[in-house]
Amino acid sequence: MDAALGPPAKMAELDDELTPMMAQYFELCSQYDEALVLFQVGDFYEAFCEAAERVARLCEITLTQRSDSTGEYAMAGVPIDNAESYIETLLEAGYRVAIADQVEDPDEVSGVVERAVTRVVTPGTLTEAELLDGADSNYVAALSAGEEYGLALVDISTGECYATSVGSETAVADELSRFGPAEAIVGPEVDVDEGVFGGGCLVTEYDADAFGRERAERRVERYFGPPDRLLAGETELRACGALLAYAEYTRGKAGAVGPDGEPVDPDVDPEGTLDYLNHLTRYDPREYMLLDAVAVESLELFDRRSVRGTANLTVVDTLDETACALGRRKLTDWLRRPLLDGDGIAARHEAVGELKRRPGTRERLHDLLSQVYDIERLISRVSRGRADARDLRSLAATLSVVPEIRAELADAESRLLADLESTLDPLSETREEIEAAVRSDPPQQITEGGVIREGYDAELDDLRSTERSGKQWIDDLEASERERTGIDSLKVGHTAVHGYYIEVTNANLDSVPEDYQRRQTLKNSERYYTPELKEREERILRAEAAADELEYDLFCGVRDAVASEAERVQALADRLARLDVLVAFGEVAATHGYCRPTVGADGIDIEAGRHPVVERAEESFVPNDTRLGGDDHRFVVLTGPNMSGKSTYMRQVALCCVLAQTGSFVPAASADLPILDRVFTRVGASDDIAGGRSTFMIEMTELATILTAATDESLVLLDEVGRGTSTADGLAIARAVTEYLHDEVGAYTLFATHHHDLTAAADELAGVANRHFETSREDGAVVFDHELAAGPAAASYGVEVAAMAGVPDTVVDHARERLADEPGGTPASRRADADSPSANGHADTSDDIETRLRNVDVATMTPLEALNALADLADRVE
């Protein structure tokens, strides 16, 4: 056991003698003994004893001492204001971090301030933006085993949950790769290789009870409704239950269960307390194209990391013309799981086509959908008894839009739209009930009245009328008392503490009648009440309290009635979300000139395809055709200089297929596409400099996945394979991969490479063709025209790029001569590790310079390395 975790031994010895604050710390460390506890003391989070030593060392902060009557304790603190960076350091060191905040205002309590763990930060459940590193999703997975494997995932940043079952360990790995979880919890019975979770995933064996069927059932029910309606089997259910238990634990919910299975506070039942969870999607992996985390990232579907020059725009952004939150979530979900069923895809296309043709309908539907609230989250609050009156009004407002949406769809021709028209459920009775019962602009509080409409309940109306007539009597009192007493300055007022009073200034005290009883003495006046006033006041108060209580009961009654329709509301939410996405697709197709693809062809045939993201940033995007498979080659080797557009082109081909299977139209003049089972990507190191992940090892691991899992229905994008090793090894690997994919797999493949020798494969392998990107020269400068052409690129572009970068003419000319002289010489046959001629003190000759220039492999250099190499060459020429 790590000494930095759990209750400090030194404190355990003292036990009862600890000061109240230290006793709190000790208690929290005992409860959260799987995490480092950071304990708020004023403006700092402190750790004590062994934990302090660990925190001080890892975060490089000073270790101090805290002394009190019981002794001295090592202490290390981080300022709360920038705690996140320290927490990140602790996470990187493999710790969970439990944040114990002061939950009372120190100014308002005497004695020690109450502290509670408000969150446990773990790699998969951190939610603070600083820690999320700009990524869009951060999944935690739970894996259970039985007859099959049950897998549940939650994205803590959005509350989206997924569940599925798969039959084999490989399938578990595939499904996990779809999400790339940062963290996974596994049931005790799970026996799989850690490799299935992917690199960088923190895997923890979690409490067996949380994986138990009954508890899981209860938890799932609380959050999402009856499990048998949602989930396919017991293993899936158990995974979901455990996942929810873990999510509760990380939110510091009292009563949740820690990884060791010990309830952190056994007295409280916390189930159903996570507000952010909103939807559970159960899916069957066989129905969807598999996009693993690597593909999702390199195609930039959701990731905020930018395509060059187009910061912040991602594929989902280009499609996101949705009008409501329901649609936005559905769009992400569709894009993450493109369909495999040709009919399903065609049905979406048909609907999108109809919407594309009818701009008026599209616009009106968009307007109506923008009035739709997030009824999915809302109904889950209703089911958990946490919805307020405003929530119910928002639901009613949404329901009142439904008939208008249906009317708009009344003459729809496409199957999906017609289906939506007939199945969008306006839940009229529910809406009428809410509108009859709940006021149109209710307060947030549901316990203080003002919620229920007049005329809804006779008893309530009675109570309110008693209250009102009482208040009216009091309102009239001032006038009548003035008349009775002759005191013109007499006032009737009310304070929260003393209630109603009659106020008489000191000058008029002589005229006070006998029945006035003194309530309060002020400097210039006296306040009185009369027995009748008191009695009226009590009656008002009784009526008010009874009315408030009755309103609350009535409200709960309405809320329960709505909750009993939760299933219908969820179905409605789902349909509205679908409609919103279809309308958005129609809008994108119409505004950006997307065409309707056909799917199910036996090859990829795209005319004038574009990259959906890059085309928005490039003023003059050059469209390109693609032919892969069918009567053409299935494998294309793509050459051309850096920045000529190879990566963009490969991605646009993949994105066309992904968008088509998602149901969207595609950025092209025409597209005949197959149905792909999976898109694989292995993109070059230089494309991921920012992520700092590009090691040869990662490259080879990804390659291994592709070679073992790709089928003849997969699309494989290879952007330079074997860069991270010597040229000879790189080429050998690239060549072997080409042959394997060509001979054994038959996948649709685009292989961009700077290994010019690879272009020879086209001569030897029947299914391989060469394509390249041209550059042209204008006024001596190289211009990228981004136009794809047949055949391999000219071999000398490395020298052209050197010229463009400003390498002196003598050097460039010499390089050209050498290149021309070299028998069969191509840039790829250069060796990168020649000895430096000037290392032995000799001056550089032109030949030496040229050798150096030849050794420059522009394709693998970072911009900084290129600049340095250039400066070095220029120096030598000088």
Ligand SMILES: Nc1ncnc2c1ncn2[C@@H]1O[C@H](COP(=O)(O)OP(=O)(O)OP(=O)(O)O)[C@@H](O)[C@H]1O
């Ligand atoms: N078809 C096109 N039309 C217009 N501009 C394009 C096109 N394709 C690419 N570009 C522009 O050229 C830039 C470089 O493209 P890309 O990254 O695809 O080149 P590359 O050949 O893959 O380079 P590298 O070998 O360095 O990876 C893109 O950022 C984009 O701005």
